[in-house]
Amino acid sequence: MSASGRRTTAPPPIRDPAGPADGPSGLRPGHTVSGLSMLVPFALLAMLVAGGWSPLRRLDAAITADLHGFARDHPAWVSVMSLWTDVFAPMPLRAGALCLVVWLAYRGARRLAVWVTTTMVLGGLLGPLLKLVVGRPRPDLPEPVALAPGLSFPSGHALNAALAAGVLLVVFLPRVRSAGRAAVWSAALAIALVTGFSRVALGVHWTSDVVAGWLLGAAVVTATTMAFTLRARRSPSDG
Numbered sequence: 528m529s530a531s532g533r534r535t536t537a538p539p540p541i542r543d544p545a546g547p548a549d550g551p552s553g554l555r556p557g558h559t560v561s562g563l564s565m566l567v568p569f570a571l572l573a574m575l576v577a578g579g580w581s582p583l584r585r586l587d588a589a590i591t592a593d594l595h596g597f598a599r600d601h602p603a604w605v606s607v608m609s610l611w612t613d614v615f616a617p618m619p620l621r622a623g624a625l626c627l628v629v630w631l632a633y634r635g636a637r638r639l640a641v642w643v644t645t646t647m648v649l650g651g652l653l654g655p656l657l658k659l660v661v662g663r664p665r666p667d668l669p670e671p672v673a674l675a676p677g678l679s680f681p682s683g684h685a686l687n688a689a690l691a692a693g694v695l696l697v698v699f700l701p702r703v704r705s706a707g708r709a710a711v712w713s714a715a716l717a718i719a720l721v722t723g724f725s726r727v728a729l730g731v732h733w734t735s736d737v738v739a740g741w742l743l744g745a746a747v748v749t750a751t752t753m754a755f756t757l758r759a760r761r762s763p764s765d766g
Contacts (some may be wrong), residue, residue: 565749569681569742572735576680577661587733591666595730598672605672605729613727615718617687621647624694631698642755643694650690650747654683654740666730674731680740682732685723689744692719697752719744 575583598605614620624647631640663680692715699711723741726732 528665536679548557554650556662561634565742565746569693569736569739569746571659572739572742573657576663576735576739583735587735590729590734591668591730594728595666595668598730599670603632608725608728611721612684612729615684615688615691615722617651617683620687620691621651624691627694638755639698642751643698645755646694647679647687647690647750650686650744650749653743653747655685657681657743658683663736664682666733668730673731675731679732680736681743682723682726682736683740684726685719685732685737685740686744688719689741690748693744693748697748703764 572583598608608705624643628640628643631643634709658678658680661678661680663678665677665679674684695711695715695718700708719741723737726737727734
């Protein structure tokens with residue numbers, strides 16, 4: 528009760544993975560199977576890239592050449608894509624995830640905070656490791672509009688954007704109503720899709736690099752969600 532006589536109520540707690548039986552985001556068995564199945568096309572892409580499959584190389588090269596030609600003729604387009612790819616680069620996304628973890632912990636959703644940390648860290652470690660395993664070079668274009676260091680497959684930007692989109696959906700979808708759900712979905716899809724596309728538009732990744740990043744990110748989000756849900760069911764009293 529406040530000094531003015533009005534009753535005050537505390538904000539509702541954040542939904543925690545230990546709560547609902549179907550996991551932190553309402554993940555059902557069908558969703559779990561769909562998410563983990565992303566590993567199949569990812570593994571196939573990795574094998575085709577590592578083996579230098581010529582149809583995939585030609586498709587990647589054709590898309591990159593077309594987008595590079597457009598970028599060279601439209602400097603404003605390059606500026607927009609560069610701004611987007613910088614704002615939603617892996618490090619800013621990780622910083623945003625850290626802020627979210629602090630907020631979740633403050634609100635008492637410790638399991639959900641640990642899940643966010645685990646998801647971002649696991650995906651962040653897998654990306655560079657797989658780059659070393661596959662060893663694919665980046666596009667080497669005449670008069671490039673952008674440059675990026677390191678290897679190419681999978682795209683780290685696309686991977687981390689997919690992780691961030693998954694975190695956004697898992698954390699906030701259960702807390703918003705129908706109108707808000709559309710906004711959350713729109714934000715998540717924009718982060719993942721536009722960030723991945725910007726890497727191809729700037730000529731610093733092949734299309735298959737970006738697709739692989741999306742697939743791996745979806746699989747990591749699904750796997751960590753399933754693991755935390757199963758653990759919560761086995762130890763419901765763990766706070």
